[in-house]
Amino acid sequence: MAKKAVVLLSGGLDSAVxxxxxxxxxxxxxxxxxxxxxxxKKEIVxxxxxxxxxxxxFKVVGLKFPWKGSSLTDxxxxxxxxxxxxxxxxxxxxxxxxxxxxxxxxxxAASYAEAIGASKIFIGAHSEDSSGYPDCRIGYLKKxxxxxxxxxxxxxxxxxxxxxxxxxxxxxxxxxxxxSLGVPFEFTRSxxxxxxxxxxxxxxxxxxxxxxxxxxxxxxxxx
Amino acid sequence: MAKKAVVLLSGGLDSAVxxxxxxxxxxxxxxxxxxxxxxxKKEIVxxxxxxxxxxxxFKVVGLKFPWKGSSLTDxxxxxxxxxxxxxxxxxxxxxxxxxxxxxxxxxxAASYAEAIGASKIFIGAHSEDSSGYPDCRIGYLKKxxxxxxxxxxxxxxxxxxxxxxxxxxxxxxxxxxxxSLGVPFEFTRSxxxxxxxxxxxxxxxxxxxxxxxxxxxxxxxxx
Numbered sequence: 359m360a361k362k363a364v365v366l367l368s369g370g371l372d373s374a375v376x377x378x379x380x381x382x383x384x385x386x387x388x389x390x391x392x393x394x395x396x397x398x399k400k401e402i403v404x405x406x407x408x409x410x411x412x413x414x415x416f417k418v419v420g421l422k423f424p425w426k427g428s429s430l431t432d433x434x435x436x437x438x439x440x441x442x443x444x445x446x447x448x449x450x451x452x453x454x455x456x457x458x459x460x461x462x463x464x465x466x467a468a469s470y471a472e473a474i475g476a477s478k479i480f481i482g483a484h485s486e487d488s489s490g491y492p493d494c495r496i497g498y499l500k501k502x503x504x505x506x507x508x509x510x511x512x513x514x515x516x517x518x519x520x521x522x523x524x525x526x527x528x529x530x531x532x533x534x535x536x537x538s539l540g541v542p543f544e545f546t547r548s549x550x551x552x553x554x555x556x557x558x559x560x561x562x563x564x565x566x567x568x569x570x571x572x573x574x575x576x577x578x579x580x581x
Numbered sequence: 582m583a584k585k586a587v588v589l590l591s592g593g594l595d596s597a598v599x600x601x602x603x604x605x606x607x608x609x610x611x612x613x614x615x616x617x618x619x620x621x622k623k624e625i626v627x628x629x630x631x632x633x634x635x636x637x638x639f640k641v642v643g644l645k646f647p648w649k650g651s652s653l654t655d656x657x658x659x660x661x662x663x664x665x666x667x668x669x670x671x672x673x674x675x676x677x678x679x680x681x682x683x684x685x686x687x688x689x690a691a692s693y694a695e696a697i698g699a700s701k702i703f704i705g706a707h708s709e710d711s712s713g714y715p716d717c718r719i720g721y722l723k724k725x726x727x728x729x730x731x732x733x734x735x736x737x738x739x740x741x742x743x744x745x746x747x748x749x750x751x752x753x754x755x756x757x758x759x760x761s762l763g764v765p766f767e768f769t770r771s772x773x774x775x776x777x778x779x780x781x782x783x784x785x786x787x788x789x790x791x792x793x794x795x796x797x798x799x800x801x802x803x804x
Contacts, residue, residue: 423689424640427696451734456697458733465684466646472680473650498732501669507730509721510681511674581703 360386361477364467367391367399367409367416371546371566372524373577374408375536376482379523382539387414388474392463393423393429394456398553404547408477415464419466429453430550439559443487443568446561451490454550454561461502462495464520468506471518479506479520487529487569489561495527529569537575585699587690590614590632592624594743594789595747595770596632597777598759599705602746605762608638611697615686617644617679619774620652624666627770634765642689652676653773660773662782666710666791669784674713677773677784683716684725687743691729702729702743710752710792712784719748752792760798767801 363385365410367373378389389412391405402418409416429435429452448450467479492498502543504518512518524532525575536543548566549556556563556579570577586608590596603610612635614628625641632639636685652658652675661675671674683706690702715721726743735741747755759766771789772779779786779802793800 419647420645422643423692424642425693425696427692445740451737455734456692457730458691461686461688461691461728461732465681465688468684469646469650469679470648473648477648478758492734492737495731498728501728501731505684505724508718508724509716511678511682511715514674514715516719530781 361386361478362388362474363478363480364474364476365389365414365480366463366467366482367405368529369404369408370562371536371543372482372484372532373405373530374541374543375412375539376480376524376545377408378414378536378539378541380478381414382530385478387412387474388470389414389418389419390419390467390470392419392421392457392466394423397430397433397546398550400545400552404545407545421462421466422437423450428456430456437560438526441561441564442542446489446564447487449490451492451544452561453510455491457495458493464502464506464554467512469517472510472512477512477517477519479518481520481522482524484527484532486525486527487565496522499525509539523542528532528572529565530572533569533573533575544580545580583607584701585611585697586701586703587694587697587699587798588612588637588703589686589690590628592692592769593785594628594709594759594766595626595705595755595772597716597763597764597766597769598755599661599703599747599760600631600635600637600649600787601622601759601764603701604637608637611693611699612637612639612691613693614641614646615689617682620653620656621770623775627768628637630768631765634768637689640693641784644685644693647776651679653679660783662754664784664787666788669712669787670710672713674715675784677712680715681716687729691733691741695733695735700735700740702741703745704745705715706746707750707755708743709745709750710788712788717744722748738758749794752788753795756796756798768801769802
């Protein structure tokens, strides 16, 4: 029987590559997405689609926090727009940072992993060519992984660990890996906005475009 | 202006003492409780009452996970009953362990702390005279605190930390501290069951009774 893995799946490119990697590594994958009041709620549909294509199980967990604090969840705040990749990298933590998001997501994933007897939790975080979120850095993820190892039943038993296989890759490197795994990039959606088509202006669109350009591949996204 | 603290508040004794301690230390306290499908949902009412008595702000966060895995959230599983404190301590992680509960609670607290600009998160976890939950041990809490320091905006800025002031105290020691702070123990509720009166048989009732006995104080709980 295949070992089980919980995979955080957002509908974007990085987590799709992570899911296909986990499947390739032989895990029976249980993907979870979160409905946390994000503007770009349509990413959840994309996540479900991707999970089906990867032959993974899929669940949406609703998290209704009674506070805001991010331009990704508060439409009254403007999204950063038309920044170059260099500006995104150099200007610190942007307004799209969602307070403690990955800690919440990983904790819920750990709870799910305990409930179903999974041995891995996969997260597609990376810090190169990213938006400078503190919860996407390797130092944080290593500490969090240790906390899960010490603070869960399966962790204490040596049966559960957190994996972040993309952490040191560039966006281009992630795209190359995804291509080699057959990830259907056309169904991924990275844009932070709620529009029918990706805006092409938000940090996430900019970094995605740079990634494809860096490796000389045309982005096949359909919207 | 007083510095702000987020305090995890369950309606039980330990978190009430922690809240009164944080208030005594001069923090403007923002207490949060979780509605996570626990049997003893009435603890939330007790938590609200305690927050009012401590002159703290209060919020309930709903967390509806689409899985179970604990006798505290699944009424089809039996609660451990009539175990001695020694048995509770020696028999490993009990069925009342809720998978990754403190990781989820602390992560949500970190999100809240970021949103309101708090500088501390208080949790009343302790491992002496406790139920052997891995997420109440000092090693775990230290790692988790480091993860929050590295993985949140305020943490990175050196403005947010996690405090667990009861961690090395016995239940009796916590009761003594609470008495010195004027905690109204009569309004706390520790029992895991949903009954009108504490059952007196669950691990939590047993450990509470032992704590009061150890320090020679009568438990004033009213139900």
